Amino acid sequence: MKHAIRAAVLAFLALAVSGCWDQQLLKDERNISIGGIDTASKGLIRATVSIRDILVSESGSKDTSEVHSVVARSTDHARELLDDEVSGQYSSAKMRVLVLGEEMVRSRDIMPYLDVYYRDPRSPLNARVAIAHGKAEDIIRLKMVGPKTIGLHIDNLLKSMELQSQVPRVTIQTLHPLDRGFDFSLPYLKLTDGMPKVEGIALFNGVHMTGKLNLDRSKIYLLLAGEKNKNLRLTLKVQNDDKDEGYNYTTIDILKARRKLKIHVDKEGRPRVALNVRLRVSVIEDPSNHLYKKEVLHNLEKTLSERLTKEADSVVATMQEARHDGFGIARRIMSFYPNLWRKLDWKKVYPSIPFDVGVSLDVINTGIIR
Numbered sequence: 001m002k003h004a005i006r007a008a009v010l011a012f013l014a015l016a017v018s019g020c021w022d023q024q025l026l027k028d029e030r031n032i033s034i035g036g037i038d039t040a041s042k043g044l045i046r047a048t049v050s051i052r053d054i055l056v057s058e059s060g061s062k063d064t065s066e067v068h069s070v071v072a073r074s075t076d077h078a079r080e081l082l083d084d085e086v087s088g089q090y091s092s093a094k095m096r097v098l099v100l101g102e103e104m105v106r107s108r109d110i111m112p113y114l115d116v117y118y119r120d121p122r123s124p125l126n127a128r129v130a131i132a133h134g135k136a137e138d139i140i141r142l143k144m145v146g147p148k149t150i151g152l153h154i155d156n157l158l159k160s161m162e163l164q165s166q167v168p169r170v171t172i173q174t175l176h177p178l179d180r181g182f183d184f185s186l187p188y189l190k191l192t193d194g195m196p197k198v199e200g201i202a203l204f205n206g207v208h209m210t211g212k213l214n215l216d217r218s219k220i221y222l223l224l225a226g227e228k229n230k231n232l233r234l235t236l237k238v239q240n241d242d243k244d245e246g247y248n249y250t251t252i253d254i255l256k257a258r259r260k261l262k263i264h265v266d267k268e269g270r271p272r273v274a275l276n277v278r279l280r281v282s283v284i285e286d287p288s289n290h291l292y293k294k295e296v297l298h299n300l301e302k303t304l305s306e307r308l309t310k311e312a313d314s315v316v317a318t319m320q321e322a323r324h325d326g327f328g329i330a331r332r333i334m335s336f337y338p339n340l341w342r343k344l345d346w347k348k349v350y351p352s353i354p355f356d357v358g359v360s361l362d363v364i365n366t367g368i369i370r
Helices: 002-017 075-085 102-107 111-119 136-140 150-163 215-224 294-321 329-336 338-343 346-352
Strands: 029-039 045-057 060-072 089-091 097-101 128-132 185-192 195-205 208-214 233-237 249-265 271-285 355-365
Touching: 029 102, 029 136, 029 150, 045 075, 045 136, 045 150, 060 075, 060 150, 075 089, 075 111, 097 102, 097 136, 097 150, 102 128, 102 195, 102 208, 128 136, 128 150, 136 150, 136 185, 150 185, 150 195, 195 215, 208 215, 208 294, 215 233, 215 249, 215 271, 215 294, 233 294, 249 294, 249 329, 249 355, 271 294, 271 329, 294 346, 294 355, 329 338, 329 346
Parallel strands: 029 089, 029 097, 097 128, 128 185, 271 355
Antiparallel strands: 029 045, 045 060, 185 195, 195 208, 233 249, 249 271
16 A cells, blocks of 8 residues: 555656756747748848737737848758847747749749758748749738738738639648659739739749749639639630620639549550540629520530630640649659650650640529529
């Protein structure tokens, strides 16, 4: 009995006196909400960060943004220099968005500057990644957009556009360099009248930016890639009425999308891609108001299908011109035709691969107007 009591007392003391030896308190850290990387002279980089603070007064609390920039040799070197500038302990663990300048992603391999995020266990791997027209620093130095800090504003902006299937959701984690046979795309930001806006998506070939798509075409791109999110709305021109332009457009919500992608290889070892998308849509806006007639409805389905197929062909042509394999064609050839893959010079072959793209749709809802 004495041994049992003694063991219980020792166990209690062990729990009571033990502590966390590696604790890092948030109150002691200065957490950045958004970071940016631009090119600098002599092969260096210019890193810019915005630190979010909350000022508390009798009238309430208010967000503030403190911006710092340093010229460094690497991402971790930039952390060291920023830690010397910032009062308190610098931390990127709560970073929401990482913005890369366009010149940076066009002229340099971005992976060396992301390496530290994959090695540090406290890295913000869920932080969104975007490209800035011009310099990332110009966007971050806005500090505030209305009552929100620039980091919170851009994070919410990208999240909203992801839900609307306008841009892909890409994080530091999904950009891991071990993903072969697939090219990624990133949201493309631009300052317009002093406000950061999403202009479309930046297309990458490997680790370099090689092209762009505007917002209308980025929706088609995500649809063809099978990356439709919760909502996807398109406004398409269906006729040419010289009297009133307002009658020329129809808006649809895409409710369901079925995508089939197949790769065929002929006897001479030349690949050909067949990509077909079948849609079920709801008409949101159609000023003609004649959809109760079956003939008119069928004609609209045919017109929309032709229009979407034409847009899809244009998107694929832009992708091939930018040498951007956003559908993972290389990955499929690696998996199903490994012998053929070893013989191909993919960089030369991909831009000339024939794509047979087809988009068809069925209108299943026209709203409450009959």
